Amino acid sequence: MTPNLAEFSVQLIYMRIAVFIKSTTFHVGFGGLETQNLVLCEGLVKAGNDVTIFSPQKELKIENSNLNGVKYVFVNCVNRTLFSSLNSESWLNKSYKSFLELHKVQPFDIVLSQSSAGIGVIKRKKDVGVKVVSVSHGSILSEFKTRISDASSVSDWVNIIKDLVFVLTIFFGRQRDFILNSNRVIAVSEFVKKVIIDETYVPKEWVEVIYNGINPLLFSSEYVKRENDFVNILYVGRVIKSKGIDIILESLSKMKNMDFFLNIVGEGNFTKNAKKLASKFGISQKVKFHGRLGLQEIIKLLYKNDIFVMPTRRVEGFPMTLVEAMFSGIPIIATKIGGVPEAVFDGETGFLIDNPNVSDFTAKLNTLINDKGQREVFGRNALNKAQNIFSAGKMVEKYVSVFKEVLNENS
Template structure:
């Protein structure tokens, strides 16, 4: 089976990691995965295309100029035909909408993964609403959490077309990785607490920084790192100065050595206000890191509080800071949580398991499309006989 993934990428984040993990697993089997990545004129974000190409995964750029580019549907049709795709798998509202208009009369089934929606402003809310309307016409729609599934059902997507597939990761890069940030903790061998995520409101980086200030009041040698880029960087830099924690906080941007980054952390934090199932949490747990995370989206499905990690309420600076301090003062608990976290990821959140779930959905989507086509032909023949 040939699967063509289409995405308008905003950088190397959760959806991109899912695509790469699945592509590697598919290409190591009898199936094949191909990427179509939007090259947006205003903000190309071609890191996924570059990463896929470097890993030997076939990837094509889809030129897109402006908010609406009427050439994109034909580009997608041509790419689907050129690659002889059996399935076109869209990721994100932009890909969903363009793929629908490109292939709505095609024999190629459309599948979408809804990683999540962040309705932070009116424009994004409208895009999300349009996306959920379009998805009613897809052969199958995948939600990464129950929250996303419920939003799809509320929007009118048929229950039998909505599936939940938990994200999965390739565990190999995170086994025995060499720490790459330890120079930050020198010369005092200070503990490092890290957050990995897009610098945007939904990720709660501001909450993390405010919690960092409270932790530093008790444990002043602690270092804090933030990995990622995004639209809120400038205001977050201003907040660091306002909190007077500049010498202990490192905004490291996007990194290409993530296994080494995770291996460097004494504690990993996810302070999100809204989430699906963050890949960063899964990767941190696969690296045997103790994770402190807000109990949002599908996070409680993977973190059992006190057993495989620690949960705190969202937007609660005091609770987040208190849990970080507790763990920093208890090496034994950190080690225990890290070991349990890795065991859980190995058992339930592997890329192999995720890919097997998707292959089952692809098979169903192809069967549904074939049955629909057969029904349409039968109806046309029947109508012809009655004339």
């Protein structure tokens, strides 16, 4: 997954970097955040830096590891947020202790905190004389609003009420702590930048937008012309109602006489309901639920499909599945919400719908199903955009540039 050094244009300098994240690709059930952190850290190592990742041990039986030049420290700790500063076994305190042990032997130049994972060091950064750059992937308030709008049962509301104290603690405490006490904040999209400025009042000049990147070498550098007997449609992500799975199925039910096939990749609590809907709409024979797949399997599937869909109701920070689709040269239909419009260029690489509803989505999907030429134009444009904007090399280059700026600042 390591990016090609030929992509870098800035002058790279050696740095010793400590990265804090709550989970890694070693852990069970890892997702996009963990994968992106891996790509970033391996890219930083490839660029000549020394990188150590600190993460909770959780179910792992090992305390240390080294993979592709990236060093890992798995901290045996208690993963609680409330009153964590008072608990000597908490992630906040144990992660700082583990960091300090290595920092005293050979000082780190800079700390990178994925969201609030580095809060233990952030709170004490002046004491240890280290600067911190944090990455914001979104807002817990936006996530909570989505849960409220998506609630459909008594149990949903019970869980929402139970989690309210935790959400408020994060919103008024942890989120503001890590953002306002970092030397610089990286937002994964312009949308996320606006949200955290509005919610924390962090000065806008402290926030830099860097899009997550993908290693282009995982994909073909040329547009692959698809020759399918059916128009294959793909969804990749969590199978939950707020992702718009019901919209996809109902829309396709209105086109059941067309030659299409829907592939759904992912797991979630809406899977059983989605299968029932497919049966109810009479399209079960045209839908396959693949479950959870690895990145390489997803890439292979992307090249077999003609249209990528994501009519999400959720406020998404920056969905990497859209970038993966772009690198495979596939047009996208998605909702104009959150950071999605920063990855889908309406009328150029696909279509954006203003509202996640069946009628608007059906109209755009019908257009692409019936127009192969348009699909190919959008697909070529998507690949070009991805290569120019969303490569891992460009991502690493921009992180290095931010690190250099922060290290050169006096405060």
